[in-house]
Amino acid sequence: MERPTYFADILLPLPLPTTFTYRVPRELEGQLGFGQRVVVPFGNNKLYSGLVIEVHTRVPQFAHVKYVQDLIDTQPVITDLQWQLWEWIAHYYMATRGEVMAAALPSGLKLAGETKIVLHPLFNGDLSLLNEREVRVVEALTYRDKLSVSEIAKITEVQKVFPVIKNLVEKQVILTEEEIKRVYVPKKETYIVLTPQYQASQSDLLELISTLPEKQSNLILAFLMLFEKEKIGGVPRQLLLETAGVSSSPLQTLIKKGVLMQEEREMSRLPQVEAERTVADIQLSPLQQQKLDEIKESWKQFSVVLLHGITGSGKTELYIKLMDEVLAQGKQVLYLLPEIALTTQIVERLRTYFGERVGVYHSRFNEQERVEIWNRVLSEGPDRFDLVLGARSSLLLPFRDLGLIVVDEEHDASYRQMDPAPRYHARDAAVMYAHFHQAKVLLGSATPSLESYYNVQIGKYGLVELLERYAESQLPEIWIQNMVLAKKQDQVEGVLSHFLIDLIREALEKKEQIILFQNRRGYSVRMLCNSCTTMPTCKYCDVTLTYHKKANLLKCHYCGYAIPVPESCPTCGSHDVEMKGFGTQLVEEQLQTLFPDATVARMDLDTTRNKNSYQRMIGEFERGAIDILVGTQMVTKGLDFDRVSLVGVLDADHLLSYPDFRAFERAFQTLSQVSGRAGRKEVPGKVVVQTHQPKHKALSYVVGNQYVEMYQQQIKERAEFKYPPIYRLIKITLKHANQELVDKGAAFLASLVRQQFQGVLGPESPLVSKIQNLHLKDIYIKMNKDGAVEHRKKRLSELITQFKTTQTFRSIQVVIYVDF
Template identity: 45%
Template sequence: MVHYAEILLPLNISACMTYIMPEGSVLGDNYGKRVAVDMKGAIYTGIILEEHSDEPQGYKPKPVIEILDDEPVVDRRQIELWQWTASYYACTVGEVMRAALPSALKIESRTKIELLEHSIPDGELSDDEFMVCEALENNKNLTVDDVSSILGRKNVLPLLKKMMQKGLVSVFMEYAERYRPLMENFVYIGKDYFSGSGGMEKAMEATARSEKQRALLMAALGIKAQGKEPLTKKELLEYCGASPTVLDGLVKKRILEVRREETDRIKGRPSDKPIKALSTEQEQALAEIKNSFAEGRPALLHGVTGSGKTEIYVRLIKETLEKGGQVLYLLPEIALTTQLVGRLKQYFGEKIGVYHSKYNDMQRAEVWQRVKSGGNNRFDIIMGARSAVFLPFDKLSLIVVDEEHEQSYKQQDPSPRYHARDTAMVLASMSGAHVVLGSATPSVESYHNALQGKYSLVSLPHRYADVAMPEINVVNIKEAYAAGKMKGHFSHELIERTKEAIGSGRQVILFQNRRGYAPVVECRDCGWTPQCRHCDVSLTYHKHSDNMRCHYCGYNEPRPQRCPQCGSVRLDTKGFGTEQVEAEAAKLFPDARILRMDLDTTGGKNSYQSIITAFENGQADILIGTQMIAKGLDFGNVSLVGILNADYSFKNADFRAFERGYQLLSQIGGRAGRKERGQVILQTYEPEHEVIRNVVNGGYQSMYRDVMKHRRQFIYPPFCRMIRVVLRHKETETLDAAAAVFAGRLRQILPDNVLGPDYYHIPRINSLYIKHLYIKLPQEVSLKGVKEYLSKLSSAFSSSREYRTVRITIDVDPA
């Protein structure tokens, strides 16, 4: 009997698509399985959400090409989370699917061309047709891109269509499932020799003439006796120092067997470290968190830097695993993941899986499979960045959101623009899991929720072992320059404290939240500065590669030797980044070993780990970095932190600028003195600024009061909800007109709640001009209703002839 399926596709379309299920498939037995389907000539991976026998009216659906799974890849709870994410963040479920499902669990399709088998007189072919046919005679098939390369032009589709009409070529779609389990050769003791009695004697007899074979056999038997069988072929040969030929001899004699089996790309090791004893303050905090869980409330753990929040998480994780549950441990940065994974693997070993963007597609797919699998192979703990909230947990019981204040939990582009912390809250509600949020500098919204009773507030006001918080010394850069007490961008005080720290065998962290050598190159004679061709920003100078780069679109060009405007050779740099700090530090401290950690030095898969491990192991004296070194990293030997220019941290056109400036400066200062009191040298042009004052006085509550006063006065979150609408177009005239019409339509229903439209602080990025507007919604206004109106308005713009080329994005709760 023919039946149909409603299939979710990873596309920006609002509804599922109906397809005919394959003959032999059982109605109602396929929810959550992947299928390969044809959509407008391309092959996509879809997920079955519903099956029925109702024939669609008015059109004939296409058949499903293939059902890809025996068991569902996603369950109903995951789909429910995807649907909530799409509904709340004003996008489609298909876009959420695209973000949630690892690329290796999707299939790819490519249009290919092949030559039809018959002879064609040369005179009937154009030059281009002849070149394509000649290439197809030497190749079984070609892609459209191959044809473009052969002919040296982009648009070859009209030619291919003409060749198809002539019967010269045919077109087909090639697709393949990308994920394949990793297969390896494992070595076992042969059954023929050791299944019955006397096997050992027979094996010894068979290897009597070869000492190498006997040595390898004895090693394999020893491994089996220790319960470590099987080893991979490679591991066994390395362990014994034997050659493949020796192993092949034993296999031919059937003393050993080699079997090709599925294995893990991500290998762990057993745990061997006992869990630390908690201090009295930590025990009290742990008890308060458990009470909060018993009341059905999330807990906000507000603990100063170095107070031992991680050890409390470890206790909660241990108790969760003992009850058979799974744990999701969210982290904002891959760098932080690297260090914490190492620490937690000492306690929990092979139970931990890691999930973030530095893993390749196959590794991410394998984590997905092992999270949902049962038995000993299952990952019980997942540590990962924001996308880990979409993993297929079966028994999720605890979610830890570490450094919960971090804005990197909010996805920016592409859609869905979700916040992992808030999505984790919904996931916990759906799964019946407990949630603990942790931070030394909680977000204002989370702290407000705790004071309102939505969360319980748990405090750790002191560092572990009663180590004092670091001493913060403020250096007025303006006065220091005037008094001649600066060398480059280092004050005399910072230089002296750095020399003392290194001289006593301690380590130093230097913080500058800007990468590259200098953000601006300027001609001293005419004022010319190199600009990006695609963005309205100056190019940043990178001395190591001696080129100028745009940090928004990636455009780069060589550093000019002369000013192209006036011909002058007097080109100076303005401002400074981590690369310049590194160069100055190398001159000021010639004997120091220096590492730099920023986006330019952490491009490789293991680059974070290698830098962090080297510094942790004392292989460097100074670590220079951007904000990625400010987030939860724990280096026990760091006694000094130098902040070269604190003002960059809070000089942004953003209502959260003061809050984030305080958080960043407090967090980076907190890296100092984890075992004994450390010191922070904070350089600033504005020592009396409220952000600097609150950082120096250690006043989170003071910062909270200051920020909340401003937020209440001007009605910003948490006293309203916000939506940001961004419009992009390559022409300013079209963009201006579209933005004015869009804002005007919004003001018809929200006359007092729309700010803008205005140009973004960088008006053009990637050749598109940008305008944005904000909608501030009081609590009594329906957020759902406004999102529905925005969706209809965006669809109307997409359908209109005037504005259909304008790109519109909706960002709910913008970061």
């Protein structure tokens, strides 16, 4: 019987619509399976690590099939259910599976390399049979041990370099050496253990000690003491030498004598934390216990439950109780948070109860740490992370048996991945992932998204409401400060009203803390020439540059472009220039002037770029080392501080006036959330909102804590104008460096789309019409939410493929946002 030939379909981390088929070499037959990584050649000179999706005997239609080069893993690095999620994300959000793989896998698990060229060991140096290009390669290799294919292309000055390499290989002048960079390297530590002889007989060891020199006997005694104390079957080499107070020489002697031996052990890069309390220690109020029971009862009917709990109502305690019940069943729990900043506080609370079972996953970890977390989530051993806390990327981890997903602050826009693809919404994808695992989902928020509350109203989700603060603490008192009137009455100093300044002074006198919210970083929003009204703009983006005083630069917050602050107007030369608007840096400076004895800190992207900067700043604020915390949206979300009595919103107008159909909803959410930071324990809370629009309806809903009324008013408008959540909205953005081309391309694509769809808007230039030297055009499509949505997306995909294959528009980037 003829031996079958095996092939493997491999997924590569590239934005390509399909898998690629490779032949399985005889020596790897029977070893390859789903989810394992293999090394495969792709293109002319690249090697990639890809994932095995299927092994089969179906012969591909194309003639030349490349071989799998190597097997990296003996076990799968992804799970079947994780693969189902990847496929769903790719399909639903109109991305490719390769893009999902690239987003999901840590860089340490993605390998790429190039073919390397070395001189053949039998080459005798005879150049007479070589042409000019071949001679250049050989001469270069006499100076370098090895060259990459791209380096040879530069040397020979030809793009199609493979014929040159092929000829040199055939002439036995060079050899190819495939290299691949393995990014993840386990951390190892040297441990000292007894040799088997002395492990078996302690009496022999004790007899030996009396015959050894003093340093060697002291080292053995230190080893025995640490061995008993550490209880991990060995003693770290460095710890042993430090405890014994000796150099490495006595240790090496004992190793040569066969008394001790060294072994390398893989060590965790992650902190090891023991649980300090049990979940049973948490005492729920009668209302919390009632709501906990309601959630569990609602789960009997709905797999997804929305917990609408006002700020400070004690939602986290309910999360912990529910997590504990799921973990007791041997299942895993995922706790999603919208911002890395929030993980700092909550991880300490969770580790208090769950210790080493808690894993934290977000982009601030280095690649080695992320791979270790990935492996421990995937593990079936005792080191498995049962409870993972993280931002949206943690949804893509390889969970084996999820029992519960908690999506905290579920309304937050940070759950939407904007760039690069896949442009998914983590909240909605979490609902689908839980469905694959037959797990439950709890969405929590004080200000639920209209989408989630609408799903409650149509009977898709369950609802539990927790509308009283914990321990009878009261919601803060909210004042709307009319800045138009305050300026007329000369009641403003800098960017602060006298009313707010007086309340800050009063709080400081009581040793209470203050949070001030201004959602613009930098010092000033823009520089303005009063003579010709010129404002310096970014060279690559359609935005004005923001002044950063500390660096004395004008910076673009979209691409990072920066210039020194000009002494005069770059257009007319006038010296009559001034800074307009204000950011967190200016607020910080004014506070330091007004309150020189107070400790002021600023929390924004500029001050929290390092991995531990959030943790350090939040820790200092918790300890009372910071009196006033000024921040951007980071300070609005979920943080819990006992001594905060005053919150100030310095400029509500940019929230209220933003040109977006969700602006009203998001203004209500942001203002309600930041107000909720005040008065969370025994300290009464006060909130001051500074605005030039004191009669804006959103502000009245915030003051009255009227979420349901806000929802009813907004859902009526959304229905009237055919916006989500009543209708589905897909946004298509076209990008190109040539503005004329992108305008023509957008008009052409819009005409194609209008032939197939109703409810098409655009093309229009967005608010920022150029980013990183690329001009942008947007097209919006409104669709009914019915059974034909998938058919419409398929048709849209075909139209975009038709557009991309049109020669004139082939170079235009097309970006799709589903459920925008």
